[in-house]
Amino acid sequence: MFVFAKLAMAVTSPLGASLLGGLLALLLSIVDRRRLAFWFGVLALLWLWFWSLPAASNWLRGYLEDQHPLMMVQAVPQAEAIVVLGGGVAPAGHGEPYSNLESGTDRVWHAARLFHASKAPRVRLTGGNDPDHGATSEAEAMRQFMIERGVSDRSIVLEQRSRNTSQNAAYSAEILAGAGDNRILLVTSAYHPPRAKGLFEAQGLEVIPVATDHEVLSRPLWRNLLPETSALDGSSRAIREIVGRLVGR
Template identity: 35%
Template sequence: MFFVASKVIFFFIQPSNVAFFALLLGGLLMFRHPRWGKRFLAVGLGIVVLFGFLPGGNLLVLPLEERFGSRVEPVPVGKISGIILLGGFEDIAVTKARGALAVNEAAERLTETLRLAKALPYAKIIFTGGSGSLFGGSGVAEPVRQFFIDAGIAPDRIVIEKDSRNTYENAVFTKALLKPSPDDRWVLVTSAYHMPRSVGIFRKVGYNVVPYPVDFRTRGWQDALSPFDSIADGLKRTDLAAREWIGLVAYWLSGRTSALFPGP
């Protein structure tokens, strides 16, 4: 229920859709209720300008990306039990259609995990991720497993969890497989903007995680003043950040995370 509700609610409140619905409603109301039509048109145009062209999207995503800082340690030191790779980098539809693993702009999650796997030869490699689609379907866990094997990772080091649909299920389902102890340390690999929510969830279920943020979407705080090259890019960045901020609040209210805004 939580999964379905989160998908439906976010569809209606994500900024790009709010802008579209406001412009559509404003245009329709102009014929009979021009005062309200103008108000809705102003809301829609305001979102497009502030978050599509001006750097509103960067202002939303930067606190998320900077929460754990830029990655300064090439390889975590000390005993590492395993490297947990969160799904989201796979292009599921293209992978299934083409028969080979296809990746999206979050591909650094995969490439950095592979680099860590070679640098930490005794650590397990755990991939967790099914399909996050509201309309069902399966993920592409087996092509991910085969990618690691083809890259030289021993099959007995690889653990696959293929049923989770969101980050909370990532943590719960992998815990059932791995049964982590308090002395274990797990490198958590995910996109920098997604790291605060991920860390809070994994801590909540009992993991001792070492955050390893990748896939940064900004260069740093200098992008707080940088407009976007296209409105589509700005709105996409805004939707990305809004999903995380809403997710942080929703998971905190439902008791699924260790803090409202988890940090180091």
């Protein structure tokens, strides 16, 4: 199932689908099906161009983000633990002294806010590592950042085996059960809760999604109609989330 999910996400991503369309166009031209090859090539380019438009990317990301709008810390309910999903901090590579903060670092920052607001007494950081690239797990990299944000190390527990959201949920549930925690604040980027919430609830947990890292912003209309690499990246992540939910079902 894991391999099938990864394959489905790769093929349905804007870049993956366009490359596949281009490959089909090349093969068709080789077997002298030039008219069909032409249209496959055109469709591949149009698909890539469409999802590179901020207007299209924001529409798709907005569909996901609007399901879990920004919630002020004061309005977040109490829970037994804060669970932070990996995806915002890249562990230091071998021989490197520091981890790298990425666009999703808001997850860790917001979790620190929740902890200091006494919304939950414990923090669970979940995320493994690729031994070929990272010297530590992502959970450990997040722990270092949270300690620098003033979170007590005694309140933090790491889950360092997972490599995807499904494993985040399964392995975190084991740790939470050992501590008797069932009601959690699930902190992740705003496009991610629709899928992540279902995976954690499937483990028997009571989940309160706390979305952060909202990406869709108001912009001048003309800028929404010019292709951007950041828009293509956002479209790819949103499509991956939607396909991941469908495959998970």
